[in-house]
Amino acid sequence: MIRFENVGLRYGAGREVLSDLTFSIAPHSFQFLTGPSGAGKTTLIRLLFLNLKPTRGLISIFGKDTALLRRADMPALRRRIGVVFQDFRLLDHLTTYENVALPYRVLGKDEASYRADVTDLLDWVGLGDRKHVYPPVLSGGEKQRAAIARALITKPEFLLADEPTGNVDPPLARRLLRLFLELNRLGTAVLIATHDIGLMDQLDARRMVIEGGHLEIYE
Template sequence: MIRFENVGLRYGMGPEVLSDLTFEIAPQSFQFLTGPSGAGKTSLLRLLFMSLKPTRGLINLFGRDTSRIAPAELPKLRRRIGIVFQDFRLLDHLTTYENVALPYRVQGWDEANYRADVIDLLKWVGLGDRTHVYPPILSGGEKQRAAIARALITKPEVLLADEPTGNVDPPLARRLLRLFLEMNRLGTAVVVATHDIALMDLVDSRRMVLVDGRMEIYE
């Protein structure tokens, strides 16, 4: 599904923040992306989401060389990827329900075809009583859960999560991890970026470890 070959990334004329990355992410796989702060985890997720281009090397996504994808094609491809950002990126003028339903609205779906799914997912992440609340009223943990629900609502082929449990307590972190594992069981390839060792120890899964911009993989 995703293949990196000797990928490097630098910002401007600075040193490389990612160097010689060669790995694959298989369909329906589950993996953690970890490493110390500043190791390049967020930059790698941005490469996977195609919001950054590598400065060298090849990225193949869904059978396509990303360097040959026209800008007009990117939105359609990105819809096959769900992403949870560290800063949530909820829209303050939309309710929790409307934020989670946004991917469907952008695609022009009739609300009758997705309303029940949105409400069910909000209940699952513990926001069933916050559907009509606006983001400025939500706590940090509630915003995190809303962002996760929005990323999952369209059942993407790939889910990228950047520190998705960083603003929640351990019991909720485990519940969210179970949600990611269930999505994986249903066919979504999942990449969870985290530095939470206790969380990773709950799952016997692949670990992709970034240190100083280089990667080691532990199966």
């Protein structure tokens, strides 16, 4: 589904921040991405989400060489990828329901076609009774779950989650991990970027460790 071959990235004339990344991500797979702060996890996520282009090497996503993509092709490809950002990126003037429904609203869908899906998903992440609340009133954990629900609403083929348990307590972190596992069981490939060793130790999953701009993979 995703393939990197000898990918390198540098900003301007500086040294490479990512070097010689070669790996693939299979459909329906589950993996963790970890490494020290500043090692390049978020930069790699931006490459995977087509927010950055590599300085060198090949990136193929859903069988398409990203170097050959036209700008007009990008939105359709991105819609196949769900992203949970570290800073949530919820819109404060929209309710929890409206934030989760936003991807459908951007596509111009009629609300009647997605209302039940949004409501069911909010119940699934434990926010059914908070759907009419605005983000400033939500707790950190509730915002996290709302961001996850928004990333999942369009049933992406691949989910990227950047530190999804970074603002929650251990019991809620375990609950969120169960949500990701259930999503993976339903067919979505999942990559979770995290510093949380305890979280990773709960699951015998592939680990992608990035340090000093280089990647090691432990199956």
